Amino acid sequence: MRQALTDPEIAAQIGRGNVVVVAGKANLAALGTLQTDAVLKVLEAWPGAKVLPAYRRGNVVGAIQVGMSPGPGGNSTAKILADAAAGTVKCLVLVGVDLVSDFPDAQTVESALSSGVSVIAVDTFLSPTAQRAHVVLAAAAAGEKSGTVTNIEGRVQTVAQKINVAGTSRPDWMIATELASRLGTDLGFTSVDSVTEAIAASVPAYAGITPAALRDARDGLLAVPAPTGTLQQSGQQAPPASGYDYRVLVSRELYDLGVNNQMSPSLAGLARGMRIHMNPVDLERVGVPAGGSVRITTERGSRVLTVHPDSGLARWTVWMPFNQPGGGVNDLISASGIVADARIETV
Incomplete structure (x- = not known):
């Protein structure tokens, strides 16, 4: 976040017009206050920005x-x-x-x-x-x-x-x-x-x-309501990575096991299934080929999943989709944890 706010190219783009921030919870395995704090940081840099909440459902x-x-x-x-x-x-x-x-x-x-x-x-x-x-x-x-x-x-x-x-x-x-x-x-x-x-x-x-x-x-x-108060920074921070465990990222995909999707014959088969993504360098370090299996273990549980290389992920992070065929990830994460970390092992 700090790097993005001070990046000259981003600052130049923002300087060309009005700033609109579309804010949502990108990581279901992290506490929502972290996203709120990030939005407040943006508003400190650009006080006139408009924030639009990216909720999952309509209305x-x-x-x-x-x-x-x-x-x-x-x-x-x-x-x-x-x-x-x-x-x-x-x-x-x-x-x-x-x-x-x-x-x-x-x-x-x-x-x-x-x-x-x-x-x-x-x-x-x-x-x-x-x-x-x-x-x-x-x-x-x-x-x-x-x-x-x-x-x-x-x-x-x-x-x-x-x-x-x-x-x-x-x-x-x-x-x-x-x-x-x-x-x-x-x-x-x-x-x-x-x-x-x-x-x-x-x-x-x-x-x-x-x-x-x-x-x-x-x-x-x-329908724009009047402000009801001022948000304050929570003061919560994600703990630093341990150097051994991986930080867990969980987000939704367009097609999943949601009941509306599953009750539609044309959509029911489009969910891609449960899997785990890792940076290719981390995958090589673990010693598992693309399409192989790894065991992910969190404080809540353990599961064996097919692993895919993903160069878009930062080192020492893993990503999993939410509510997919092959087992939900919600039995591996907690609603009260600031973040979730996991151990990745070969099987």
């Missing part, structure tokens, strides 16, 4: 802006799962969430789901997590429901229903309305437009973004 920005995220003193997913494992959380309501496949810490997920906690899954397909739920509420898929979507810029656009729902599936807002009713609360929603009107009336960033206004805005409308 995450919209969900966060209307309040579907931990507030001050709220709990992260990892903390909720730990509390479920400890017995202090009695029920999990999972909205389109496949913890078994998608959370980068299989041990934490298994401890929670095996604790006796009640699980209600609101999902389109029977994902590995939904298969373990006590109750599954079938939700309409994309294309089966109308509403709005907010992209990473904060631009709100309408989406229209194109096909009928399968079976007794219902849009998420209908499911939420009935759940609230059964718990004694009337949300007052009778249509998609009534939900959009409620958001416009109660969420400052969406003030004026009514169904009527959206119908007149071909390119959508911007």
Whole structure:
């Protein structure tokens, strides 16, 4: 990061116009605060830069802006799962969430789901997590429901229903309305437009973004919330490499074992499979040919994988894809570790 910020060529490119930083979590085996600290370093160098969050799924920005995220003193997913494992959380309501496949810490997920906690899954397909739920509420898929979507810029656009729902599936807002009713609360929603009107009336960033206004805005409308505070550097730093272990990098690929991919006949076979990549110099040092097998061992577990040379990797690092056929990497990493290191051995 420091080298990039002081590189004359990068500085010259940035000096030509506005700076937009697309920030996401590139390494699932590292703590998210490291990415936040990196963004803050960029903003120190270029205070006028705009940051766009590269979330994995669509409409995450919209969900966060209307309040579907931990507030001050709220709990992260990892903390909720730990509390479920400890017995202090009695029920999990999972909205389109496949913890078994998608959370980068299989041990934490298994401890929670095996604790006796009640699980209600609101999902389109029977994902590995939904298969373990006590109750599954079938939700309409994309294309089966109308509403709005907010992209990473904060631009709100309408989406229209194109096909009928399968079976007794219902849009998420209908499911939420009935759940609230059964718990004694009337949300007052009778249509998609009534939900959009409620958001416009109660969420400052969406003030004026009514169904009527959206119908007149071909390119959508911007919902940009006012700043709520100032981020501070966490002070956390990745420990230096040991000189023997390898730093683990884990990231997603376009095609994986995600349930939406796997339920599509044209996409299901495109996942490339579990494997490990190493710098060719490191691979030669280990003494394994390309396409051979190595054993990777972390503090969480061990696995034998096919190894591929990758000159794009720095020395003393290894890369693995997330949620691929042939075994998930989430049983080798932890959601609480700052970074993950591994030992690579021949087999």
